[in-house]
Amino acid sequence: MKKKVLLMGASGSGKTSMRSVIFSNNPASLTSRLGATIDVEQNLVRFLGDLVLNLWDCGGQDSFMDSYLSTQRATIFQNVGVLIYVFDVESREMSKDLEYYRDCLEALRKYSPDAVVFLLVHKMDLVRNQKGPILERKTKDLRDNSGDTPITVFGTSIYDESLYKAWSRIVHSLIPNAAVLTKHLKIFAEACSATEVILFERTTFLVIATSHETAAPPTTANGTTTTDLTSEDTGDPHQLDPTRYERTSELIKAFKHSCSRMREEFRSLDMELPDYTAVLDELTKNTYIMVVVHDPTIETAAIKINIRLAREKFEELQSESLP
Amino acid sequence: KQLDAVDDDEFNRSKILLLGLRRSGKTSIRHVLFENVKPSKNFIETDMTTKMSKHKIDSIIPLEIWDVPGHANPEKVMEELGVPLSTFSTLIFVIDICDNYPKAIEYLLYFFTNAYKENQEINLEVFIHKADARAEDYRNENARNIQLRIFDELADLPPITLNNPSAPNSGASTPSVTTIEPSQIPIVFHLTSVLDHHLLQEAFSRVLMRLLAPACLPFLEELLNAFCGSSHASKVFLFDTRTKVYVATDGSPVDSATHNLCCDYVHMLNSFGSLYKSSSASSNRQERRIRAPLHPATSTP
Ligand SMILES: Nc1nc2c(ncn2[C@@H]2O[C@H](COP(=O)(O)OP(=O)(O)OP(=O)(O)O)[C@@H](O)[C@H]2O)c(=O)[nH]1
Ligand SMILES: Nc1nc2c(ncn2[C@@H]2O[C@H](COP(=O)(O)OP(=O)(O)O)[C@@H](O)[C@H]2O)c(=O)[nH]1
Ligand SMILES: [Mg+2]
Incomplete structure (x- = not known):
């Protein structure tokens, strides 16, 4: 299409x-x-x-x-x-x-x-x-x-990251099965005890879908999206930074660029940070997934196994709903 | 005695003085190194610095960076500092690669000779700055010219008399005195630019390493050599995560591409650190990670 x-x-x-x-x-x-x-x-x-x-x-x-x-x-x-x-x-x-x-x-x-x-x-x-x-x-x-x-x-x-925010919203509006993806990301997040799961397009690292989306799609008619994101997180006990998605895109793109200067290929990233664990890995042919876990008892290796097991399902989802 | 009054801080910070003519780039350097300012094309229109400022930096060694505005008259600067140059562990002199050298060099000589006179252990560093303003081919040539000029000028100076601070009676009565040829004053040069933060980080790494040198650098380097050997790593840097500069590396030569990638990696990890910080989950996590091995039986605080 x-x-x-x-x-x-x-x-x-x-x-x-x-x-x-x-x-x-x-x-x-x-x-x-x-x-x-x-x-x-x-x-x-x-x-x-x-x-x-x-x-x-x-x-x-x-x-x-x-x-x-x-x-x-x-x-x-x-x-x-x-x-x-x-x-x-x-x-x-x-x-x-x-x-x-x-x-x-x-x-x-x-x-x-x-x-x-x-x-x-x-x-x-x-x-x-x-x-x-x-x-x-x-x-x-x-x-x-x-x-x-x-x-x-x-x-x-x-x-800065504002460019990624805008373009993520733009491509999001073009993806026909975004809601289905969100639904499955939610299930996956639960299976991993993850706080959040984010799906990126592979080359641009634009955010395609997240497990966190609320009912209202981000690009409704007439919606001026300038200062709207703060309201999105109400009722969320974690209250994560509202600019996290676009900043993640920007950071990873910058690092990918650093790797390419060394002629090294960027594959995946495991981060065990003081506040959380994050695993970024390939999911399907043209997507990357990032799993963010705050529960300290969850092992990084377990997250990676879950990602591997989810691959097939997400490949299927993509080809199915895009005739 | 006067010194103690100035820094009755919790502990003694190593003090680094940033010097240079007006608009040489001192404040910009500080912003890029320590305040995470991204240098974009229409970079920081730094307000003309008119007041001296001090900045505490908690790197592997606690630092305090003093940023003094350039004055036409170096004595004015001394007045504004209000402390002798021996207060500082390191002087960094920033010289604009395009600037009129004679004035900057005269300025530099004033501070470096006076500082050395008071303290022969002081580290004297020159940042030949705004390297980006010169085409790559001319850059090194320009920097070399500046270096030669400084050496020439130093050679023309009369021998300087050292006030040895380590003498038992450092009062004004009978300081032990020796003289030295100014050309023997050790000065280290670095090429820098705010548009190339790797270059700046590498320069500052070397500044920090010289600060660490007598105390622990050799041990750290040996440790890293051993690590390299046993883990088959091709290169190891020990980074200070706060300032994102490395403070030690193994004995193999530093290849700037590898260094750049490591800097970027540390930068990325640092930036990620706060990105998904949870207001409810964060606080206990770190504690538990550390505490778990100590009290394996008693979990959940
Ligand atoms: N400060 C700043 N400069 C920008 C930004 N985006 C682009 N530029 C600069 O604007 C200039 C023009 O950009 P182009 O992308 O060639 O403009 P264009 O819209 O494609 O122009 P045409 O192809 O003639 O239609 C370049 O020098 C860019 O570096 C921005 O976000 N901030
Ligand atoms: N091209 C270039 N300009 C720089 C660089 N560093 C600083 N500048 C510019 O030089 C000017 C003076 O810098 P500033 O930090 O205020 O100098 P200070 O007076 O020494 O603190 C500013 O306009 C900066 O944007 C550099 O590496 N390259
Ligand atoms: Mg164009």
């Missing part, structure tokens, strides 16, 4: 940079070497099971934008699963950016009325003070420019 993902926004807003950080495992510091994207760069990213992301990175210079909106209109905006529109938080030409955005949205409504729209207010690291209020103001601005189309806004930066 192919899902077309449009990545759009003004030139220099950071589209290609985020793509190279998330999908090519490049460090953020190297993105300054990227040149402007000419026309559209298409990438196929094999994701879970049969799910393939067809990523269209659309160069943002005016001449390209004009042609997307005119001669290429149908080609670009047809069959879109997700539109990700990137705004540079420090953009000098916000009104022009918004005008292009509104035009794109209009084309999208016509050719792909069911597409899900994510807006990224990017380069948040450049904002020194008052990140919260600035993001709120931008969010309101974007909402006013979106008409009836439901949107989800994230503040992001390639220099």
Whole structure:
């Protein structure tokens, strides 16, 4: 199953940079070497099971934008699963950016009325003070420019974990059997006496599902996901850090990159830390699983055996529900 | 006696003084090494440091880092310090690789010669900083030039008179006196940059190792050699997990790629440590782990 993902926004807003950080495992510091994207760069990213992301990175210079909106209109905006529109938080030409955005949205409504729209207010690291209020103001601005189309806004930066949070939510919205996965992760967590179990996609280390999800899916219509995560953990005796997932993705990606510099392959990770034990290991062909256990009587080796025993079931789950 | 009044701390911390001209990068170095600040491209617009600050760091040896703003006049700095240079175990002089050397070097000579005069055991270190600002090919050449300049200038100085602090009567009356050629003052150079935290960590490792040296470094190294031999490890570092620098390693040469990977690993473990910390489960766990072997019968506190 192919899902077309449009990545759009003004030139220099950071589209290609985020793509190279998330999908090519490049460090953020190297993105300054990227040149402007000419026309559209298409990438196929094999994701879970049969799910393939067809990523269209659309160069943002005016001449390209004009042609997307005119001669290429149908080609670009047809069959879109997700539109990700990137705004540079420090953009000098916000009104022009918004005008292009509104035009794109209009084309999208016509050719792909069911597409899900994510807006990224990017380069948040450049904002020194008052990140919260600035993001709120931008969010309101974007909402006013979106008409009836439901949107989800994230503040992001390639220099911290916020990028992983946004992209995890984005891919989560594309996975058809996320709820089934969550259900099985819960069962597995119980079997391991684990506090939490997290499933990652193998190359991007984006979070696909966790054993912890509450009933409400993270990307509901109109939900502005800026400060929502705090409420998610009510009733949880552990009260784990709400940013843990995206920070885990970021940490592991960074370490994978360190390994690759040594030409060493990253395989798995066992951590016996003062507060908990965590085991990160391959689960299926394209996923990794992390099991977090706070109970000190549970042995690391036992967790590893459980992971091995669960492999087959999860392979099955993936192929089953993705026709 | 004056010294005791200054640090009636629980114990004596080894004091490290960060020196350098304005904007040479002292504060940035401190941020990256000890405060876990990630140097990104539009790095820390550190406010111009105007006040001296002291920072306690609990590494394998308890440290106190003193960060003094650069002044045009070195005597102003001494005034602001308020203690003699002999208070410090280590002086780190930060010199901007692109800076105008003569001024920085003059500054450096003032402190290094005065410090050495007071205490011949003091460790004198130079961080040739902002290495990233020079292309790789020029970097080492530039650093070498700075080194040579410093040696030249030292050679031109008249012999210095040592105030030997270990003499029994260290009062002003009759200090035992010897003289030394300034060119014989031992100085260690390091190339650093905040954008390459491995480079900075390696430099600081060496600074710490020199601090440890007389007391326990040889034993640690021997221990690690033995560990390498018996576990067939190709390389062993003993890391201080707080500061994420190594304080000892086995006798085989340090290969920077391996060192970098180990640093990153320690960093990752450290960052993970708090990530899934539970507000309800955490407290007893550590205790139990430690206590279990002692009282195997009496569990569950
Ligand atoms: N400070 C900061 N800079 C960023 C961030 N993301 C990207 N950049 C920088 O922004 C510049 C432009 O990024 P690109 O990814 O090439 O921009 P683009 O959107 O692909 O541009 P076009 O291809 O012309 O449409 C690069 O120099 C990146 O290093 C961020 O989160 N923070
Ligand atoms: N390119 C580069 N710039 C640096 C480096 N270290 C510090 N800087 C910059 O140098 C400036 C002065 O640094 P600061 O730490 O305030 O210097 P201080 O006055 O000695 O404390 C800041 O703008 C830093 O961002 C480095 O390694 N490379
Ligand atoms: Mg681009």
